[in-house]
Amino acid sequence: DAGITQSPRYKITETGRQVTLMCHQTWSHSYMFWYRQDLGHGLRLIYYSAAADITDKGEVPDGYVVSRSKTENFPLTLESATRSQTSVYFCASSDPGQVHTEAFFGQGTRLTVV
Amino acid sequence: EDQVTQSPEALRLQEGESSSLNCSYTVSGLRGLFWYRQDPGKGPEFLFTLYSAGEEKEKERLKATLTKKESFLHITAPKPEDSATYLCAVQPGGSYIPTFGRGTSLIVHP
Numbered sequence: 001d002a003g004i005t006q007s008p009r010y011k012i013t014e015t016g017r018q019v020t021l022m023c024h025q026t027w028s029h030s031y032m033f034w035y036r037q038d039l040g041h042g043l044r045l046i047y048y049s050a051a052a053d054i055t056d057k058g059e060v061p062d063g064y065v066v067s068r069s070k071t072e073n074f075p076l077t078l079e080s081a082t083r084s085q086t087s088v089y090f091c092a093s094s095d096p097g098q099v100h101t102e103a104f105f106g107q108g109t110r111l112t113v114v
Numbered sequence: 115e116d117q118v119t120q121s122p123e124a125l126r127l128q129e130g131e132s133s134s135l136n137c138s139y140t141v142s143g144l145r146g147l148f149w150y151r152q153d154p155g156k157g158p159e160f161l162f163t164l165y166s167a168g169e170e171k172e173k174e175r176l177k178a179t180l181t182k183k184e185s186f187l188h189i190t191a192p193k194p195e196d197s198a199t200y201l202c203a204v205q206p207g208g209s210y211i212p213t214f215g216r217g218t219s220l221i222v223h224p
Contacts, residue, residue: 092157102160103212
């Protein structure tokens, strides 16, 4: 299917465990983003990537690791999950090479850390 | 620092009662301002991009406008299916990274 897909949609994990959230896009967009959405905070940028092998920190990067070996994939890893990382995570992509530079979002992953 | 403030936080309307949502922003230059709609349990869905002051975009009952300091999302004769959270984001000049406001939760009662 064309678009941007996230997996899993729901995840429950224990404190201290490593967990990876997956993001895949079929448009070959150069930019990809990870946001977390929490009540009272809105969407906050965790990490972004301007191209394969190029990543940079956003507003709230602590406790997260990203990689981008292929243009279409941008996984987000929580190295040692904490309860404060319970949130809904959204992946997005955009293509600055186009006239329109809006970002398109996946359906989200709801992560609960117990 | 780029800032995006949306108001009100929540808005309840009766079906057919027109209103406006506000997005005020502070940004170094403006590459683009975006409006999104988000339904519960789903990702934000793109609605409009505005690039320069004076620009307007329309889609069904929605109309977005832009000035140098703020944007409005006007909702004309809303229906219950317009109930959602509406998000505003700005992309500063020289960057392709959008910064989001906290959104306005809209409920339209039949």
